[in-house]
């Protein structure tokens with residue numbers, strides 16, 4: 001089965017799955033109802049938590065949607081490096097009056113159980129992040145009538161995903177907010193080497209699969225540009241963060257366009273894996289020292305992140321955002337989808353006028 005996104009939704013606009021609470025069923029439903037494709041994020045949730053959200057979403061819309069799963073990560077981190085980072089974060093724990101998490105607690109978020117639920121009660125689309133599922137798992141989804149998307153950050157990952165049987169790829173450039181979805185974490189900084197457009201072009205030339213482009217896309221004109229470069233659809237995360245239906249923390253929403261947060265960076269500070277977020281005090285102080293240790297660092301800092309959010313301290317929160325964050329617009333999700341579609345149309349018209357001259 002190959003993925004005909006245009007059969008699934010009116011506009012080639014995918015709302016990115018966003019773990020950590022942003023992509024709530026209300027957000028996914030509003031996007032789907034407006035003619036885009038809404039997504040739920042199952043990462044960091046229990047299998048029951050994912051199931052409840054799927055049921056909630058089904059009550060809100062009869063339209064198509066996707067569910068995103070994190071691939072389980074091998075626990076290969078250097079324990080000495082994690083201990084040193086724990087020592088470094090002791091001052092944060094004292095400041096926020098909260099203990100550091102246990103880095104060795106199981107990082108298993110119930111991948112197998114989630115796969116079993118989604119096979120028993122199929123959804124239209126399932127996407128995978130941080131790796132590629134086995135051929136057996138992808139074949140089982142195909143047999144259940146579910147289309148599969150594997151997120152890739154390099155041509156090699158794209159070829160592997162095609163071999164494994166993915167129906168489509170989500171090509172993620174380094175501009176993207178949140179974690180880089182590299183299939184292997186390279187301690188030297190991650191394998192994702194290029195921005196979206198060159199990566200998209202290279203993958204389109206070597207892998208014949210439908211492609212969803214992701215990373216830094218905030219305006220309809222940018223979506224038109226990636227479609228012209230060979231993408232079948234665009235996946236936007238940061239653009240949907242400020243929507244009233246998004247569950248992002250109010251400080252996170254405000255920070256996107258706050259001139260205090262000028263820039264983003266890829267940092268391991270919060271999770272031990274490269275992820276793009278606004279540069280705040282925590283990123284500046286700890287990013288350079290954070291070890292390549294996912295999910296150990298994620299577990300170590302989980303209480304700190306919660307405490308900073310509770311204290312209303314954006315300088316200690318993980319403010320995931322893509323490079324286009326300054327262009328974020330606070331609109332209801334349905335209106336944002338309509339505006340993006342109108343901007344795409346305007347950009348297409350401008351190009352055809354220019355080429356006719």
Ligand SMILES: Cc1cc2nc3c(=O)[nH]c(=O)nc-3n(C[C@H](O)[C@H](O)[C@H](O)COP(=O)(O)O)c2cc1C
Pocket residue numbers: 016017018019020022041042043068128129151172175176177178179181214215216217235236237238239320321322323324
């Ligand atoms: C807050 C946030 C959380 C994210 N969580 C996930 C996730 O759970 N699964 C996933 O595949 N991608 C996740 N992403 C990455 C998006 O899928 C997508 O690649 C990215 O948002 C595209 O870049 P943009 O934010 O500039 O639009 C997340 C992004 C953000 C901003």
